[in-house]
Structure formats: C-alpha cells, structure tokens
Amino acid sequence: MNSTEGYYQQHIFFCLNQKDPGRKCCFAGGAEAMWAYAKERLQALGFEKRCVRVNKSGCLGRCSEGPVLVIYPEGVWYTYQTQADIDEIIEQHLIRHKPVERLLLPMGENS
Numbered sequence: 001m002n003s004t005e006g007y008y009q010q011h012i013f014f015c016l017n018q019k020d021p022g023r024k025c026c027f028a029g030g031a032e033a034m035w036a037y038a039k040e041r042l043q044a045l046g047f048e049k050r051c052v053r054v055n056k057s058g059c060l061g062r063c064s065e066g067p068v069l070v071i072y073p074e075g076v077w078y079t080y081q082t083q084a085d086i087d088e089i090i091e092q093h094l095i096r097h098k099p100v101e102r103l104l105l106p107m108g109e110n111s
Helices: 030-042 083-095
Strands: 010-015 050-055 068-072 078-079
Touching: 010 030, 030 050, 030 083, 050 083, 068 083
Parallel strands: 010 050
Antiparallel strands: 010 068, 068 078
C-alpha cells in the first residue's frame, strides 16, 4: 500500500446548521437533501471511494449566503439551490478542475 492509498484528496463540507424557526440557515435551505444527493452522485461516479469525501458540517458562518458548501483543500466556497447546481459543481470543479463562477461565494474575512 502506498502512502496516499485510502486517503481523500478533497473534502466537501455541506453546512447543515439548523437555527430557530424563522432564522435563515442552510438546513432550512434544503442542505441535508443536497448533501445526500451529492454523496449519492459521487458514489455512483466512483469518486467517493477514490478521492472525494462528502462531509456534514455545523455552521460555517455564512448563513446569509446559504445554503453553502466549501471544498478543501482548495478552500472554494459555493452556494447552491438545486440538484442541477450540485451536478455542475461535481462536473466542473471536481472532474474538470474549473470553478463554477456563477455559484462561487467571495472570500470573506472568515473564509
């Protein structure tokens, strides 16, 4: 076994933070369903076993821009609304290594 076998090259963190009713949060924006969808899609494509790990996260501090996800080690932040957005992030960012400009969040003080 070589030194990188079995380890992930990228981690996708989906904020699943849930706030009190009436307060904006990623959970209320459908983040849990999109997390499950991304995990399923990447498994179907064979990525999760090879190099990409889909993770749940607590609050990532960008509630007003949510729902949000961040991909490491690049530190690229995205917002999304639909499964098509998740498909585009997978296709463009993970497969073609090109950011999805229309879904990018700007780097902030806490990013």
